[in-house]
Amino acid sequence: MVIQYKCPNCGSDMAFDSDSGKLSCPNCGRQDNIEAFPEENIQRKLDPEEAKEYHCENCGAVILTEANTAATHCSFCGAPVVLADRLTGDLAPAKVIPFTISKEEAVAAFRKWTRNGRLTPRGFMNGDRIKKMTGMYVPFWLYDIDGTADVAAVATRVRQYQQGDTIYTETDFYDVRREIDLSYLKVPADASEKMDDELMDKLEPYDYGELKDFRMPYLAGFLAEKYDYDDEALFSRVESKIVPYIDAFIGTTISGYSTVSYTNKQIQANKSKVYYTLFPVWMVYYDFENKEHTFAMNGQTGKVVGKPPISKGKVVAWFTGIAASAFAVMKGISYMVGGVLW
Known part of the structure; x- marks a missing residue:
């Protein structure tokens, strides 16, 4: 099953916005709470080809996915789609940590x-x-x-x-x-x-x-x-x-x-x-x-x-700097105790 979330204002495909934590429409800017999103604006389409082939509700293009993909984009129109049949039953997650970084x-x-x-x-x-x-x-x-x-x-x-x-x-x-x-x-x-x-x-x-x-x-x-x-x-x-x-x-x-x-x-x-x-x-x-x-x-x-x-050059320079600093410290100590360091 392919799921797409259609904007109640303009009909464009909505996507999750990490800044607001809501579904957001890139076309008109509308934002909706996930829990209150209108059921009539959720498009679902069953597909008998359960394994790897789906169809985009936007443009009708075939969406080819690997067997473990659960959400993707249509490669033709860019619409975000969720493959619901791969997220139900034993495959249904219990929890999710949403994106907070755009x-x-x-x-x-x-x-x-x-x-x-x-x-x-x-x-x-x-x-x-x-x-x-x-x-x-x-x-x-x-x-x-x-x-x-x-x-x-x-x-x-x-x-x-x-x-x-x-x-x-x-x-x-x-x-x-x-x-x-x-x-x-x-x-x-x-x-x-x-x-x-x-x-x-x-x-x-x-x-x-x-x-x-x-x-x-x-x-x-x-x-x-x-x-x-x-x-x-x-x-x-x-x-x-x-x-x-x-x-x-x-x-x-x-x-x-x-x-x-x-x-x-x-x-x-x-x-x-x-x-x-x-x-x-x-x-x-x-x-x-x-x-x-x-x-x-x-x-x-x-x-x-x-x-x-x-960078090999930076590594050499870094170790050379450490060696030079250590030598300078040892030389200073030797002068303080009256010794000579060659």
């Missing part, structure tokens, strides 16, 4: 970010080589996790004291046990096969206070993907993400000792609740020295992640 704001923020690269080539830093910037909703699973940790350790306290000319070292040994209840809320994991997991992890954190119940109009004007991996398939990755935090927390409960040696550490994590959620991401494709570099921007906070190119 494309113009994203371009400006990315250009500002490129200027902060101390070791990037000079031509990269001007930020005017953006080849394409695409706003898309990326599928994530959010996990509420309950669990327990059963920990056993041998700990010591060491103290030294002196009696007369003799220095004594006293070591006390302790058996330590901890039984800890664990609770982690909304641990994210991206569920798209196309997205680089490391890149998506670095976009965190998102402000979960802005989570909304999912409504299709939020997708109008943006691309969207449905999940490739269900919550069961990704749970092991989520467990690996929280293990360092669990270890750090366990460490805070065993303090005041000179040494701690663990003899047993059993951690059990269980899903208590899972939310299928769409996160806003600006994908930035940057052309530099005949090579396309891919970056991602958090569509809620403006945080940019990715690996920019590095």
Whole structure:
């Protein structure tokens, strides 16, 4: 099913506006609250070709999509369309974080970010080589996790004291046990096969206070993907993400000792609740020295992640500067203590 949102004023296609949080008409400027948008202005069309072919209600053109696309644009007339049958049933998201950064704001923020690269080539830093910037909703699973940790350790306290000319070292040994209840809320994991997991992890954190119940109009004007991996398939990755935090927390409960040696550490994590959620991401494709570099921007906070190119000349100059500064400091110290440094 193809869904398009028609302006009640002029009949143009409306799209979600990140500044106002409303459906906005680019033709007449009308804005409507998503919750109160007139049902008669929502065009729906069933299509028997469920897999990859749809038809634009505007111009009748065929819309060819990949199987996991859930929202896109008509490549002929540019109308934003939502493929509703890919967002229903088991594929229906529970929550969405809407875009709060417009494309113009994203371009400006990315250009500002490129200027902060101390070791990037000079031509990269001007930020005017953006080849394409695409706003898309990326599928994530959010996990509420309950669990327990059963920990056993041998700990010591060491103290030294002196009696007369003799220095004594006293070591006390302790058996330590901890039984800890664990609770982690909304641990994210991206569920798209196309997205680089490391890149998506670095976009965190998102402000979960802005989570909304999912409504299709939020997708109008943006691309969207449905999940490739269900919550069961990704749970092991989520467990690996929280293990360092669990270890750090366990460490805070065993303090005041000179040494701690663990003899047993059993951690059990269980899903208590899972939310299928769409996160806003600006994908930035940057052309530099005949090579396309891919970056991602958090569509809620403006945080940019990715690996920019590095200037070898700047790296050499940077290390040379550090070496020269270190030499100058050492030489100054040597003069202060009366030595000679060659």
